[in-house]
Amino acid sequence: MSILIVQQSAPYGSSNAKEALDIALAAGTFDQEVAILFTGDACYQLLADQNPKQIDQKNISQMLKALPIYGIENILVDKESLEIRAIKELDKDLNLKQVSKREIKSLYQNAKSVLRF
């Protein structure tokens, strides 16, 4: 894997989620090998039924569904972060793989570059 993008922010409180996604899509467009890891509060990006129209924002989870179109299939979520936040149901249309602490460490250690948002 060459680029690891680590998302750690909730979807609408800051522009981090959107910026991380922009980078991922740009890298995907240029055929870079990308993995996205959702950890910490970024797990909230993965909840189903988000409806941010009221706050004049675009639906992040809908945008995440575009990732496979850009060749990004490696979408990972930190199992422990989900447990801490009592998140049991994730958006089923996202093809997520839950990863353990150990797997996350090896992602950090082995990626060619790591971008955190």
Next chain:
Amino acid sequence: MILHTLNKTRTKEDLDHQLSENIGRSDSVILIEDGVYQALTIAHCSLAHWANIAAQVYILKDDALARGIPLDLDNITYIDYKQFVELALSHSKVISWY
């Protein structure tokens, strides 16, 4: 061999925790901006803390000076911007924790 930059105080606990979990023994940490305050507490942190795993802990001297952090703390290497650049080049990658 990764260089980790840390720019937040220890109040951002989750960040410290994540760094501690993912750092390797050959990696180093450089404290920058508000991260330099962490230099005051690393002498008494747990064995699982990043400070006790990192091969080296560096601190950006200008940021330490600016914030009144002593310039003679043990087990910390004080560096300037030029050395920061050299470290960034000599490590396989840089990860920013912020």
